[in-house]
Amino acid sequence: MTFHAFQQEDVKSDISRKLPDQQFLLFTTKEEDLKTAETKKLNRAHEHEKENTRSVCLLEQKRKVVSSNIDVPPARKSLEELDMDKVTAAMVLTSLSTSPLVRSPPVRPNESLNGSWKEGGFVPSSTSSSGYWSWNAPSDQSNPSTPSPPLSADSFKAFRTPSQADDGIDEGEASNLLFDEPIPRKRKNSMKVMFKCLWKNCGKVLSTAAGIQKHIRTVHLGRVGESDYSDGEEDFYYTEIRLNTDSVADGLSSLSPVSPSLASPPSFPTQDTIRPETSCAKSETKVMTPLSRSAPTNLYLVHTDHAYQATPPVNIPGSAKFTPNGSSFSISWQSPPVTFTGIPVSPTHNRAAGSGEQKQTHTVLSSPPRAAFGLRKPRGEGKKCRKVYGMENRDMWCTACRWKKACQRFID
DNA sequence: ATTGCCGGGGT
DNA sequence: ACCCCGGCAAT
Ligand SMILES: [Zn+2]
Numbered sequence: 001m002t003f004h005a006f007q008q009e010d011v012k013s014d015i016s017r018k019l020p021d022q023q024f025l026l027f028t029t030k031e032e033d034l035k036t037a038e039t040k041k042l043n044r045a046h047e048h049e050k051e052n053t054r055s056v057c058l059l060e061q062k063r064k065v066v067s068s069n070i071d072v073p074p075a076r077k078s079l080e081e082l083d084m085d086k087v088t089a090a091m092v093l094t095s096l097s098t099s100p101l102v103r104s105p106p107v108r109p110n111e112s113l114n115g116s117w118k119e120g121g122f123v124p125s126s127t128s129s130s131g132y133w134s135w136n137a138p139s140d141q142s143n144p145s146t147p148s149p150p151l152s153a154d155s156f157k158a159f160r161t162p163s164q165a166d167d168g169i170d171e172g173e174a175s176n177l178l179f180d181e182p183i184p185r186k187r188k189n190s191m192k193v194m195f196k197c198l199w200k201n202c203g204k205v206l207s208t209a210a211g212i213q214k215h216i217r218t219v220h221l222g223r224v225g226e227s228d229y230s231d232g233e234e235d236f237y238y239t240e241i242r243l244n245t246d247s248v249a250d251g252l253s254s255l256s257p258v259s260p261s262l263a264s265p266p267s268f269p270t271q272d273t274i275r276p277e278t279s280c281a282k283s284e285t286k287v288m289t290p291l292s293r294s295a296p297t298n299l300y301l302v303h304t305d306h307a308y309q310a311t312p313p314v315n316i317p318g319s320a321k322f323t324p325n326g327s328s329f330s331i332s333w334q335s336p337p338v339t340f341t342g343i344p345v346s347p348t349h350n351r352a353a354g355s356g357e358q359k360q361t362h363t364v365l366s367s368p369p370r371a372a373f374g375l376r377k378p379r380g381e382g383k384k385c386r387k388v389y390g391m392e393n394r395d396m397w398c399t400a401c402r403w404k405k406a407c408q409r410f411i412d
Numbered sequence: 413a414t415t416g417c418c419g420g421g422g423t
Numbered sequence: 424a425c426c427c428c429g430g431c432a433a434t
Binding site: 378402403 | 425426427428429432433434
């Protein structure tokens, strides 16, 4: 782990007025990281090194932006973890109304003095080794009894040290899905991720990290020519906000490539309690009234049921292979037309060209209502890490997405 | 073409 | 357990 400080100097002149001149402390993870994690990814080693550095830098930027915009009593440093959720809740609410947002930082450059010193310390999260990708990671284990406010917010959950085994907990153990009844109903957890530009007088909100980076690059940094100039150190100032699909619409007046956003009626917002143990299936539906016109309710980021696919068996192996041929047929029950597939006996030669022989009767018809199996997973609606962060930010993806498994961060 | 992710492989 | 990727369906 090495530190270097450098001066922000490649900003253009007008920009330097807008943002306080400051020094940056950027830590890269050369030795430690590359030694372990990188060795495995030999094929990708090159770009990865860059990417790593870059994203760290990027995260640092975020921290800096945040830190430079608020005055927090200095006594606060150490216990920030404890009331993190309160702080963040307030913080996000603030961030939604005013552009720059806030957070008590570990390092706080003095903004008024242009000299802008910083103390050298800042061991990045030595106590809480893992990153801050989720609030339940290091802190919540301390107080399982006190329920945190169910409605909280999570903006830029970005402060993590790269590499690390942080991702293991990153989507920590929530196991607390509200209404997960017998039915395979998927949670209505629809939330949107937005990236908001933090430059002054620009509250631009885009839907992808790549998008906002591009925006900042072109609009604020003036780098028009180079489209994907991704050297290690760029100064992005943006934050990530998550909001429910309903109650969007405010604040986001100028968003450009935002997806249409279904105009669903206020389906009760899912509410994940932060209780560590999930108790039984007793639906303690804490369904609170959807705050009528409240600010976009940012959701907590608990989700993260254990590993991949907590959903009941929806996927029958080999079913999909035969769909186009004669062996499958679709039945429409209530709402969604589900397609059942007959179980083929001999996968190799089902339905040859001319032979309409097919004595195979579909026994599936007999078991209508529960039909425990059959349909393929309807393909999660909504953007996942890959789309949201883009290929170039692969190390921001959740673990599952990196493994090409079902995303754990954005659950449908 | 891109995205999500299951299944299966490697360590 | 962690990590990766071929391949497929859906988009
Ligand atoms: Zn993901």
